[in-house]
Amino acid sequence: MNQGIVFKLNGQPVSYTGSAADRLLDVLRQTYRLTGVKCGCNEGECGACSVLIDGHLANSCMVAMGRVENCEVTTIEGYSQTERFQVLEQAYAAVSAVQCGYCIPGMILASECVLARHPHPSETEIRLGLSGNLCRCTGYNAIVKAIQIAAEKGEGLW
């Protein structure tokens, strides 16, 4: 029962030797120092702690470490190395879709999931895709616009 939990973190194989009951959010921030993953509500409501598990959006505050064994976990630190990220970053900047920034790591990963599913998303598809990611600054319209721009500029990437 003492083998570590083996998983891939931002492309690198790692083995976590702590408890399987530990929160993925805490482990990402405290053990692996990936502080782009934010803690907002700690109960799955706000999306600030969003990560990708095998390409699917997940709230890392709602995930125990044992669940990610043999999985691929991607945080904003890993995703920011991709070409898709560059497109989203420029689109967000172009329409000032970032204000305080706390929700943005999660918002970017939610944006990735919207575009991976719908390369040419409707406004409704975007808003449904972001429905678990709360932003208290922007009012969302700029973020929706940024995703529309990214879909256009990143044609063929998703």
Next chain:
Amino acid sequence: MVNGFSPATLQEALEIRARHSVTPYAGGTDLMINPDPDAVYLFVNHIPEMKQIEQRGDQLHLGAACTYTQLLEHPLTPAILKAAIDLIAAPAIRNEGTIGGNIANGSAKADSVLIFFVADASLKLNSQSAERIIPIRDFYRERKQLDLRPDELITEIILPTKWLDHYYYKKVGARKALAISRVVFAGLLTWQDDVIAHCATAFGAVSGVVLRCPELDALLIGKTRSEAQAAKAGYLAAFGDMIAPIQGRVSAEYRKEVCLNLLTDFLTSNGI
């Protein structure tokens, strides 16, 4: 792993369940809200036998570890279940949360559980030594009190699909996404040769367990439209006597009124 088991097969999971004191972990989205730091989890989220979706005759067999997203995207998932899942939380939670976990959490506010009640679904419970199939209504004894032995796992939900096509579903929450039901209602009504062949209703978030009263719904079965219209007042009054909502974030009076409004709307929408 420390404080956890991650079996590859159902057989292995049931052996661990029999030998150790473990908390089954399917999606984790209820467990992790208030996690027990000393919990030892049995991770069942990737066990293939618990992720299957299969139609056999009039019954749909749903693996207990199917996630909401998996069901939303599956062609065999009935529309009424998709309607309910569509309003549960948000994509990230639906990617993790499972129907078996929703049942095992024991809450009467669980939106997928309501559908299993109105459909008179059964649960398949497995232990190393036995398998039993029981109606979901018998599984819920009272709030958080489930007929689940320490060595058992919920492995499958068996959903009779014959009467699910003509449905009414409404969730009343504080907002559209990420809402916990204040009242949630599902109704099934099928006409055959101008007679009501089937009627079933269920109310969530009003009492310790989902409220399902087949003996009252039977008041309408076999009736023509005009007979049903004549029986309507009695039917509503009977439910009025039956519904004694719990006081929570919203008042009991509000909950009861909403329940009866939804029940009335369900009948009206069926021309009764």
